[in-house]
Amino acid sequence: MACVEQDKLGQAFEDAFEVLRQHSTGDLQYSSDYKNYLAFINHCSHVRGNSNSYGVLPTEEPVYNWRTVINGAADLYFEGNIHQSLQNIPENQLVQPAVLQQKGGKGRKKLRLFEYLHESLCNPEMASCIQWIDQTKGIFQFVSKNKEKLAQLWGKRKGNRKTMTYQKMARALRNYGRTGEIIKIRRKLTYQFSEAILQRLSPSYFLEKEFFYSQYVQPDQGYLSLNNWNANYNCAYANYHELSHADC
DNA sequence: ATTGCGGGGATAAAGG
DNA sequence: ACCTTTATCCCCGCAA
Numbered sequence: 201m202a203c204v205e206q207d208k209l210g211q212a213f214e215d216a217f218e219v220l221r222q223h224s225t226g227d228l229q230y231s232s233d234y235k236n237y238l239a240f241i242n243h244c245s246h247v248r249g250n251s252n253s254y255g256v257l258p259t260e261e262p263v264y265n266w267r268t269v270i271n272g273a274a275d276l277y278f279e280g281n282i283h284q285s286l287q288n289i290p291e292n293q294l295v296q297p298a299v300l301q302q303k304g305g306k307g308r309k310k311l312r313l314f315e316y317l318h319e320s321l322c323n324p325e326m327a328s329c330i331q332w333i334d335q336t337k338g339i340f341q342f343v344s345k346n347k348e349k350l351a352q353l354w355g356k357r358k359g360n361r362k363t364m365t366y367q368k369m370a371r372a373l374r375n376y377g378r379t380g381e382i383i384k385i386r387r388k389l390t391y392q393f394s395e396a397i398l399q400r401l402s403p404s405y406f407l408e409k410e411f412f413y414s415q416y417v418q419p420d421q422g423y424l425s426l427n428n429w430n431a432n433y434n435c436a437y438a439n440y441h442e443l444s445h446a447d448c
Numbered sequence: 449a450t451t452g453c454g455g456g457g458a459t460a461a462a463g464g
Numbered sequence: 465a466c467c468t469t470t471a472t473c474c475c476c477g478c479a480a
Contacts, residue, residue: 310462310470312471313470313471344452358471364472366453367453367454368471370453370454371455371456371471371473374454374455375456375471384455388452388453389453
C-alpha cells in the first residue's frame with residue numbers, strides 16, 4: 201500500500217515537472233532544476249533558522265532552541281499516537297524485500313533510504329528504533345540501543361546479502377548532506393529532513409505550510425523558473441491529496 | 449585500550 | 465559502452 205502511494209507521489213512529481221516544461225521557454229533539465237530547487241529550499245531553511253541555527257533568525261520566526269524542542273517532544277509524541285491506530289502495518293510487510301515488492305511493476309523506482317526512514321518514523325512499531333524530535337521541522341533521532349535493528353531491517357528491505365549496519369547506513373545519510381536532502385545536526389544520532397523532502401513525503405504536512413519562500417524570490421534574481429516549478433509541484437500534490445488519505 | 453559516533457575516499461550497483 | 469546517481473565498504477579521528 202505504501203508502495204503504491206509512493207508511486208502516485210512520484211507520478212505527481214513528474215507531472216508537475218511536465219507542466220513546467222510545457223510552460224517554460226528555455227531549456228529545462230529535470231535533474232539540474234530539481235537540484236537547484238533543493239538547494240534553494242535548503243538555503244531558505246538556513247535563512248529561517250532551524251534548530252541548528254547559525255545565528256541568523258528572521259524576525260517573524262520564534263526563537264527556537266533545544267529546550268523548546270524537548271518540551272514539545274511529549275506533545276509530538278502524542279500526535280504520533282493518533283496516527284498509530286491508523287497505520288498498523290504488520291511486521292512482515294516491513295521486512296519484505298523491495299525486490300519482491302517490485303515484482304510485476306514496471307519501471308518502479310527503488311526505495312530510497314530517506315523514504316524508508318520516513319516510513320519508519322510513521323510506524324509505531326519502529327518507535328524503539330527511530331523517533332521524531334520535532335516532526336514539523338523534520339528532525340528525527342535514532343535510538344542508540346536499537347539503531348542497529350533498524351539498519352538491519354533496511355538491509356533486508358533492500359534484499360542485501362550482507363547485513364546492514366548503522367555505521368554504513370549513517371554513511372548514506374552523510375551523502376544526503378551533499379544534496380541537502382537530510383542534514384546532520386549537532387545532536388547525537390539526530391538528523392533533519394530538508395523542507396523539500398518533507399513536502400515530498402508528507403502531502404498533508406505540505407498543504408498546511410504557507411509559501412514561505414515566495415517572499416525571498418524576486419523575478420529578476422533568476423529564481424522565477426524555480427518558483428513556477430514549485431507552484432506546479434504544489435498543484436500536483438494538492439491533486440494527489442484529494443485522491444488519497446493524509447499520511448503522517 | 450575500548451566504545452560510540454561522525455567524517456569521507458573509494459568503489460559497487462543500478463538505471464538511463 | 466559510458467555516465468550519473470545512490471548505496472555500500474572500509475578506514476580514520478575524536479572524545480568519553
